[in-house]
Amino acid sequence: MSISLEIVGDRWSLLIVRDLMVRGLRTFKEFQQSGEGIATNILSDRLRKLESREIITRENDPADRRRARYRLTQKGIDLAAVLLELLVWGARHENTGVPCGVIETMAQNRECILAEVHRRWKERDPSPLQVKGEWRLPRSDPQKVK
Amino acid sequence: MSISLEIVGDRWSLLIVRDLMVRGLRTFKEFQQSGEGIATNILSDRLRKLESREIITRENDPADRRRARYRLTQKGIDLAAVLLELLVWGARHENTGVPCGVIETMAQNRECILAEVHRRWKERDPSPLQVKGEWRLPRSDPQKVK
Numbered sequence: 001m002s003i004s005l006e007i008v009g010d011r012w013s014l015l016i017v018r019d020l021m022v023r024g025l026r027t028f029k030e031f032q033q034s035g036e037g038i039a040t041n042i043l044s045d046r047l048r049k050l051e052s053r054e055i056i057t058r059e060n061d062p063a064d065r066r067r068a069r070y071r072l073t074q075k076g077i078d079l080a081a082v083l084l085e086l087l088v089w090g091a092r093h094e095n096t097g098v099p100c101g102v103i104e105t106m107a108q109n110r111e112c113i114l115a116e117v118h119r120r121w122k123e124r125d126p127s128p129l130q131v132k133g134e135w136r137l138p139r140s141d142p143q144k145v146k
Numbered sequence: 147m148s149i150s151l152e153i154v155g156d157r158w159s160l161l162i163v164r165d166l167m168v169r170g171l172r173t174f175k176e177f178q179q180s181g182e183g184i185a186t187n188i189l190s191d192r193l194r195k196l197e198s199r200e201i202i203t204r205e206n207d208p209a210d211r212r213r214a215r216y217r218l219t220q221k222g223i224d225l226a227a228v229l230l231e232l233l234v235w236g237a238r239h240e241n242t243g244v245p246c247g248v249i250e251t252m253a254q255n256r257e258c259i260l261a262e263v264h265r266r267w268k269e270r271d272p273s274p275l276q277v278k279g280e281w282r283l284p285r286s287d288p289q290k291v292k
Contacts, residue, residue, distance in 0.1 A: 078238065
C-alpha cells in the first residue's frame with residue numbers, strides 16, 4: 001500500500017493517467033490544455049516519473065516525429081480499477097456534477113467498464129470514454145451504461 | 147475525479163485512512179509510531195484536513211479524556227474500495243512483499259473483504275485486519291481469505 005501510494009499518491013500523476021485512459025489525450029500539449037491548469041514544469045516532472053515507474057511509455061508521433069506521444073503500459077492501464085473506485089467515491093460523497101444515476105450504473109457495471117477500458121487500450125482504439133465530462137457508452141454493453 | 151484527487155491524492159492522508167481502516171490505529175501517537183515516519187506537523191495537518199473533509203471524526207478517548215481518538219466516517223470507510231484496488235495493483239506490479247497468493251485471493255474476494263471492513267467499522271470492532279503486515283481472516287468467510 002505504502003509503495004503504491006509513493007507512486008500514485010500524487011494528484012497530478014493520477015490526472016495524467018486518467019487523461020490517457022478515458023479522455024484519449026496523448027501529447028504534452030493536450031495534457032497541458034486539459035483544463036486542470038497543470039504547470040509546465042510539474043507536467044514534465046510527472047511524465048518523467050510515470051515513465052521511470054513504467055506506468056507510461058513514450059513513442060514518436062507518426063504525424064510529427066519530433067513530437068512524443070504517451071501510452072499507458074499494462075501496469076498503467078491496470079490502474080483503471082483504482083480510478084473507477086475514486087470516481088464512484090467522489091461522485092457519491094462530493095458535489096462533482098456527475099449525475100447520481102450515471103455513477104450508480106457505473107458502480108454496478110464495474111467489470112464491464114474495466115473490460116472496455118482494457119479493450120480500447122489493447123486495440124489502441126483512440127475513442128475516448130469521456131468527452132468534456134460526459135461519459136460515452138461502452139460498445140460491448142450499451143444498454144447498461146448511460 | 148479531480149475533486150476526489152484533491153482530497154485523497156496525498157500519500158499521507160491515504161496512509162492515515164489505511165491505518166484507521168485495517169490496522170486498528172486510533173490516536174495521534176499510534177499514527178506517529180506506525181512506522182511510515184510521518185513528521186508531527188504533517189500528521190497534524192493531514193488529520194485536520196481529513197476532519198474538515200468529513201472523512202474522519204475526532205472523539206474523546208474514554209480511557210483518557212485529554213486524548214483524542216479518531217474514527218472514520220461513512221465517507222471515510224467508503225474509501226475501502228479505493229484502498230483495496232491500490233493494494234492489489236501495488237502487489238501485482240511492485241515488489242511489496244505481499245505474497246502473490248494472498249493478493250489474488252483478495253482480488254477474487256473483493257466484496258467479502260469490503261463487507262467485513264464495513265462490518266467492523268459499523269460495530270466498532272477494534273480487531274485489525276492487518277497486523278504487522280500480515281492479513282487476518284475475515285470471520286465471515288474464513289476459508290476464502292488467507
